[in-house]
Amino acid sequence: MLNPELWPGLAGDYGLDPQRSESLADPRLLHDLIMKIREALACFPGYAKVRRVTLTLEPWTIDNGLLTPTMKTKRNRVLEHYAAEVKKMYQEHR
Numbered sequence: 001m002l003n004p005e006l007w008p009g010l011a012g013d014y015g016l017d018p019q020r021s022e023s024l025a026d027p028r029l030l031h032d033l034i035m036k037i038r039e040a041l042a043c044f045p046g047y048a049k050v051r052r053v054t055l056t057l058e059p060w061t062i063d064n065g066l067l068t069p070t071m072k073t074k075r076n077r078v079l080e081h082y083a084a085e086v087k088k089m090y091q092e093h094r
Contacts, residue, residue, distance in 0.1 A: 001059060002024075029055075030055070034052075037053070064081075065081075
């Protein structure tokens with residue numbers, strides 16, 4: 001999830017319209033973010049590295065069921081909520 005307050009500036013850096021949801025799927029943006037994530041996780045083992053991302057501005061909250069009251073991610077709920085996006089990520093990269 002991107003910080004909604006920082007998204008307009010980031011979108012502007014890439015010449016994207018922050019109001020268009022298609023901007024979240026810009027290939028240049030996704031590539032650069034994956035590279036930054038890989039740098040940050042360089043010491044992680046290969047099986048734990050991030051290879052694909054889907055960006056969203058929708059917050060993960062207790063109210064929408066994506067976080068527990070102790071602010072932990074409900075992984076099964078996240079996978080259920082974003083099932084179409086996860087499926088698309090894996091279909092596109094075969």
